[in-house]
Amino acid sequence: MAVLSLDRFEPSWRLMGLDVGRKTIGLACGQPALGIAAPLTTIWRTRFVADAERLFGLVDGEAADALVIGLPVNMDGTEGARCQSVRRFAENLLARRDMPVAFWDERLSTAAVTRAMVSADISRRRRAAAVDRLAAAYILQGALDFLRRPDARGGAHRTGGLSWDGTSDGS
Secondary structure: OOEOOHHHOOOOOOEEEEEEOOOEEEEEEEEOOOOEEEEEEEEEOOOHHHHHHHHHHHHHHOOOOEEEEEEOOOOOOOOOHHHHHHHHHHHHHHHHOOOOEEEEEOOOHHHHHHHHHHHOOOOHHHHHHHHHHHHHHHHHHHHHHHHHOOOHHHOOOEEOOEEOOOOEOOO
8 A cells, every 4th residue: 555645544543653763663553533642662773674573563463554654854844864764664664564654744743742841840861761652642643633623534735845645745
């Protein structure tokens, strides 16, 4: 299955959000009908095959129907090397398992989560242990909020140069 537009996801699907970094993959779960994303865990990256096996084990364990992968778009809406890396990661996942995948603009997700943890006076050590899975929950929550909008199923929703399926809209 190819990358889909988020508005093609079914409300009954259980979704897994991913914050794909160089060293870690933060994971969260949620369902559009419930509207709440919950942080799950963090995978410390090793080799792609091992990472994919661990990820798919969690997908199966959580009965996730689809993935929402954070796309690290630049502040000006352009896609750089990190976006290309995340897109390749998604392509490689799809080569191993056919399942629905959508991208979600993750700009400032880690910064927002870190800022909230600093405000809550959480220690640096505890922040480091939680930031990736919390960033995944932040990304997934944005997608869930979008899916709960009354006009979410209407088609071409775009923001900041990135369409909801993660392709550039030319702006």
